[in-house]
Amino acid sequence: MSNPTGNPWPEPTATLRGVRLHAGWLDRPAQEALVADLRAVIAAAPLFSPMTAWGRPMSVRMTSAGRFGWYSDRRGYRYVDRHPSGLPWPPIPESALAIWRALGGATREPECCLLNWYGPEARMGLHQDRDEADFAQPVLSVSLGDDGLFRIGGHNRGGPSDRVWLRSGDVLVMGGGARLLFHGIDRIAPGTSTLLPAPGRINLTLRVVT
Ligand code: MD3
Ligand code: FE
Numbered sequence: 107m108s109n110p111t112g113n114p115w116p117e118p119t120a121t122l123r124g125v126r127l128h129a130g131w132l133d134r135p136a137q138e139a140l141v142a143d144l145r146a147v148i149a150a151a152p153l154f155s156p157m158t159a160w161g162r163p164m165s166v167r168m169t170s171a172g173r174f175g176w177y178s179d180r181r182g183y184r185y186v187d188r189h190p191s192g193l194p195w196p197p198i199p200e201s202a203l204a205i206w207r208a209l210g211g212a213t214r215e216p217e218c219c220l221l222n223w224y225g226p227e228a229r230m231g232l233h234q235d236r237d238e239a240d241f242a243q244p245v246l247s248v249s250l251g252d253d254g255l256f257r258i259g260g261h262n263r264g265g266p267s268d269r270v271w272l273r274s275g276d277v278l279v280m281g282g283g284a285r286l287l288f289h290g291i292d293r294i295a296p297g298t299s300t301l302l303p304a305p306g307r308i309n310l311t312l313r314v315v316t
């Protein structure tokens with residue numbers, strides 16, 4: 107794969123602390139096609155509210171596709187091979203795999219497509235993604251629906267951080283030194299997108315787990 111610059115994958119529109127932002131990577135028809143595929147994922151593996159370590163449900167609702175999905179209860183956070191219903195996770199949609207192949211710059215295929223659903227009041231606190239075995243593999247994220255205020259910090263929780271609004275169709279790639287940065291979603295801006303039938307935001311993250 108190459109682009110007009112001859113680089114092996116497309117240049118980002120911006121880079122924040124090493125996180126590569128491809129603003130507007132998906133046009134409206136591509137966003138609609140992806141949402142249709144995600145409806146099928148949610149039908150097979152309904153959204154649920156993971157428990158925090160403190161015993162309160164997270165404000166973000168989640169489900170997954172692929173060999174592994176993300177799960178948490180009082181025993182902690184982990185990847186598991188089935189939905190809480192007992193059924194295996196559905197396959198990762200081709201529409202999502204195509205984004206990984208175009209932008210991930212990865213040598214392996216993703217094993218988890220985590221779907222986060224944010225209602226108007228949902229947020230995600232500052233955290234690191236470190237439950238995967240191989241930090242040389244990137245994480246790729248796709249934003250759909252209402253704008254989300256993304257916070258990206260450093261390798262320690264307390265340090266300085268930057269914020270940027272993520273819009274529907276934006277793709278982020280976290281590889282190399284950016285893979286273990288602290289990050290979160292401070293809030294969403296309900297009603298800023300017409301993609302979804304109700305106020306809210308969907309974020310997909312594609313990951314290699316093993
Ligand atoms: C930077 N999701 O699922 S996506 C997550 O919008 C998560 O739902 C947020 O953080 C969301 O774990 C942020 C951007 C993102 C995802 C993974 C990263 C940024 C990252 C991993 C490492 C560094
Ligand atoms: Fe994360």
